[in-house]
């Protein structure tokens with residue numbers, strides 16, 4: 001290899017190495033910084049998933065028959081969601097970066113809250129598959145049922161951060177998908193238990 005080319009490659013390698021180290025520390029917004037953050041978040045997500053599923057099985061009295069796949073939003077996404085669940089691929093998507101929130105000690109704690117919500121969607125999907133029925137539809141009623149179950153899971157797992165403190169949700173608003181959904185499913189899941197309650201709500205949906 002010509003010496004000049006060797007020098008060019010070596011200097012290029014040193015430059016990228018230095019950039020990687022500095023973005024890992026500063027959390028810079030370079031593309032490389034995003035790749036490093038993505039790898040760290042994915043590592044933390046996989047460690048959290050098993051623990052979160054076990055904790056839900058114990059607290060909610062349910063059994064997971066499989067695991068979802070995990071991924072992160074593309075750095076180029078326009079989505080403002082903190083997480084998403086895609087029933088067609090059984091995949092939970094989480095953010096690389098969570099905005100700072102005084103209610104949480106770290107972004108990882110914030111991610112765990114979202115993971116507990118998205119697992120509620122995954123559990124709903126498992127029950128639908130078991131019953132041979134489709135995942136709740138994208139109508140307001142279907143989405144409210146799905147978000148209500150997911151927020152019920154999240155709220156039971158994080159009672160210290162109770163989001164829906166009162167029944168004062170206005171029916172039909174976007175927020176009511178979550179708050180209204182929570183209050184819609186809560187009586188059934190409290191009374192019948194989560195497993196039977198989710199089955200009941202899914203089979204009687206229109």
Ligand SMILES: [Zn+2]
Pocket residue numbers: 117118121146147150
């Ligand atoms: Zn959701």
